[in-house]
Amino acid sequence: MHQGGKGGHPGVSIGSRNLPSWLGLAGVAARLVVHTPRPRNWMNPVGGPEVVGYTPGVTRPGVPPRGWFITIEGPEGAGKTTQVAALSRYLADAGLDVHITREPGGTWLGERLRDVLLARTDSVAATDPVTDALLFNAARRQLVTEVIRPALESGRTILCARFADSTLAYQGYGAGIALELLRTLEHAATDGLEPDLTILLDLPVEDGLARKAPGDLTRFEAEFDVAFHRRVRDGFLALAAADPGRFAVVDASRPVDDVALAITAAVDRLVHSDEPNPAVVRTLG
Numbered sequence: 102m103h104q105g106g107k108g109g110h111p112g113v114s115i116g117s118r119n120l121p122s123w124l125g126l127a128g129v130a131a132r133l134v135v136h137t138p139r140p141r142n143w144m145n146p147v148g149g150p151e152v153v154g155y156t157p158g159v160t161r162p163g164v165p166p167r168g169w170f171i172t173i174e175g176p177e178g179a180g181k182t183t184q185v186a187a188l189s190r191y192l193a194d195a196g197l198d199v200h201i202t203r204e205p206g207g208t209w210l211g212e213r214l215r216d217v218l219l220a221r222t223d224s225v226a227a228t229d230p231v232t233d234a235l236l237f238n239a240a241r242r243q244l245v246t247e248v249i250r251p252a253l254e255s256g257r258t259i260l261c262a263r264f265a266d267s268t269l270a271y272q273g274y275g276a277g278i279a280l281e282l283l284r285t286l287e288h289a290a291t292d293g294l295e296p297d298l299t300i301l302l303d304l305p306v307e308d309g310l311a312r313k314a315p316g317d318l319t320r321f322e323a324e325f326d327v328a329f330h331r332r333v334r335d336g337f338l339a340l341a342a343a344d345p346g347r348f349a350v351v352d353a354s355r356p357v358d359d360v361a362l363a364i365t366a367a368v369d370r371l372v373h374s375d376e377p378n379p380a381v382v383r384t385l386g
């Protein structure tokens with residue numbers, strides 16, 4: 102399970118309603134009570150005419166509801182694992198059936214590819230970045246087909262640490278592979294599935310790298326220089342600027358509870374919006 106630690110097995114269902122210590126009962130209740138009437142087809146797991154919880158799925162006339170697809174991205178040391186765990190508790194407390202996963206990983210094959218992709222390769226030739234892109238997308242394809250699509254279609258919310266934006270940032274902006282090629286590979290892996298919301302945890306590269314323990318360095322942290330990681334950060338910011346409807350950029354250099362609150366605010370905006378969600382049209386329409 103991938104619930105706060107890097108070494109665990111990913112893919113846990115969170116059905117329990119633990120009260121998040123970082124938020125407290127009042128905060129949760131305040132976020133659950135929304136006094137605006139909802140459209141009739143919005144399903145309400147909390148009940149009552151005025152107390153409206155999160156919708157269990159994205160809905161649109163004529164299209165079956167599906168779960169929310171939320172990704173968390175960012176450069177090294179941004180705190181994704183901590184924030185995914187906190188957000189999953191928040192959403193589970195609000196009545197959503199949340200499934201946490203990660204990239205690369207989340208399936209048997211994906212976890213094997215993760216081991217290979219992140220291993221330090223001191224004694225062998227450097228991995229070609231297109232090879233990296235192919236392998237990340239192979240893991241992605243398996244995750245999308247085996248886990249993400251079936252979960253979304255059954256109404257579950259997916260919370261994924263990293264997704265296709267990471268390939269654009271690392272292999273594209275970082276390693277210099279043409280974005281056009283990467284988008285072609287991405288499409289082969291996802292069949293056009295895009296997150297409803299992408300939280301970009303942004304912080305200065307030096308700060309993020311300094312948060313990492315020396316013994317916990319992956320190939321990307323150990324073998325790529327600071328200039329590479331700066332390009333990755335700038336790449337993420339460029340992706341966010343180009344798609345402000347999908348991205349929420351959060352300053353990850355702030356205290357961890359502040360970051361968590363900024364994330365839940367962005368998620369609240371998504372799930373309480375009555376606007377048709379373009380992602381639904383793209384993926385289900």
Ligand code: TMP
Pocket residue numbers: 177204205219237263264265267268269271272319321322
């Ligand atoms: P993480 O689990 O600590 O984020 O480690 C994953 C590493 O893999 C991180 O250094 C970013 C890198 N990566 C890519 O280079 N391309 C990708 O498409 C993905 C998903 C991750």
